[in-house]
Each structure stands twice: as C-alpha cells, then as structure tokens.
Amino acid sequence: MKKVTSILLCGLLLLLSASQTMASGLSAETFLGNLAQTKKTERVVSGITTTALGIGTGILVSSLASDEELAENEAKAIKTVGYFGAGLLVGAGIITLAIPSEAETHYRDVQAIEDPAAREKAAYSSLVYCAEKAKRERLINGALSAAGALYFLFAEPVTYYDTNYNTYNGLILAASAGASFLIKSVEEKMLEQYHHARDFGAEVERNRSNLRLGWLPDGRIAAVYSYQF
Numbered sequence: 001m002k003k004v005t006s007i008l009l010c011g012l013l014l015l016l017s018a019s020q021t022m023a024s025g026l027s028a029e030t031f032l033g034n035l036a037q038t039k040k041t042e043r044v045v046s047g048i049t050t051t052a053l054g055i056g057t058g059i060l061v062s063s064l065a066s067d068e069e070l071a072e073n074e075a076k077a078i079k080t081v082g083y084f085g086a087g088l089l090v091g092a093g094i095i096t097l098a099i100p101s102e103a104e105t106h107y108r109d110v111q112a113i114e115d116p117a118a119r120e121k122a123a124y125s126s127l128v129y130c131a132e133k134a135k136r137e138r139l140i141n142g143a144l145s146a147a148g149a150l151y152f153l154f155a156e157p158v159t160y161y162d163t164n165y166n167t168y169n170g171l172i173l174a175a176s177a178g179a180s181f182l183i184k185s186v187e188e189k190m191l192e193q194y195h196h197a198r199d200f201g202a203e204v205e206r207n208r209s210n211l212r213l214g215w216l217p218d219g220r221i222a223a224v225y226s227y228q229f
Helices: 002-024 028-062 072-098 102-111 116-154 165-182 186-208
Strands: 209-215 221-227
C-alpha cells in the first residue's frame, strides 16, 4: 500500500511540475526576450543598411569628375555635400549598431534579477512600459502626419511648378497617418500576445486539472488530483 501511495504521489508531483513548466513558457520574461530579440534584429538590419548606404554614397560621390556639363566648382560642391551626407549615414549606422534598443536594455536588467517572482514582475512592467511608449510615439507620429497632410492638401500650390506636388505630398502623409493610427507597434502586439497566451493557458489549466477532497470512512481526508492529457 505504501508503494502504491508513493507512486501516486510521485505521479502527482510530476503532473504539477509539467503544469508549472507549461505555465513558465507563457511568462512575461519569455515575451520580453522575444521582443528584445525582434528589436535587436531590426536594429542590426537598420544599422547595416544605413552604413552600407553611407559607404555607397561616398563611393558614388568620389567618382564624380568635372566635364563639359559639370564645372569643377560644381563638382567640388557636390562632393563636399555628398561626403558630408555619407559621413552622417555611416555615423548613424554605427551608432545604431552600437547602442542597444530599449527592449534589449530592459531584458538585460530583468535577467540580472535573481528572484523568479521579482524577475517576472519586472518583465511584465517592462512589457507594459515599452508598449505604452511605442503607442504614444505611434499616435504622435500619426497626428503630425495628419497635420502635414491637411497643410499640403489645402495649401496654395507653388506657381513655378508645372505639377501640383502638394497633392502628392498630402496623400503620402495621409497614408502615413492612417498607418500610424491603424497598425500597432511590435511592442503593443507582444503585450497583447502575452495577455492572450496567459488567458488561454489559464483556461486550459482549469479544464485539464481537477482536485477533489473527501472524507474516508475512518475519518481521514482523501485528496484526488486528476489531470487530462
């Protein structure tokens, strides 16, 4: 009888451990890590692209030479501006590659916390902070784009242009404003995914596990834990 009881207790502990393991996969720390990795990938791609664009601009500008259509002074002026722009692009790319994103910094700070409960709480706070900040910036950008669109759409066209570019500029800014208002940021989507995953996981656990308590004829308490695979 003792062997059977021990086996049942071991099985119960294994089931509880499995349940906790599945729940840990839905932790805020995991989602914050995914967000940090996503932002790091975006940062690296953006930094490499900007740096390569700056180098390409410098190479292109260096190939300019004066000819019949381009005077020597004009060529020097274009080269000066081109080299300056190329330097700015290369510098911006290097800075982007060197400085980690806010999500990466938050995740690094969370990883330094030893207490699991405190680490999970800090991870959730970081998720909420990043999502709220990204939403605020998204709405501000949308408002600025909408204001610019209204300005160009209702402004007087420039008389010395054959084509009214104000309309094109207004439509482009209007599309940008619509995208800013309607498309949520990665941070917001990650926080929503965390909430959905936690709600779904809690619902599954409620349906799959069941703990029943009762009295035995000899007065002892019996506990029966069932888990549906």
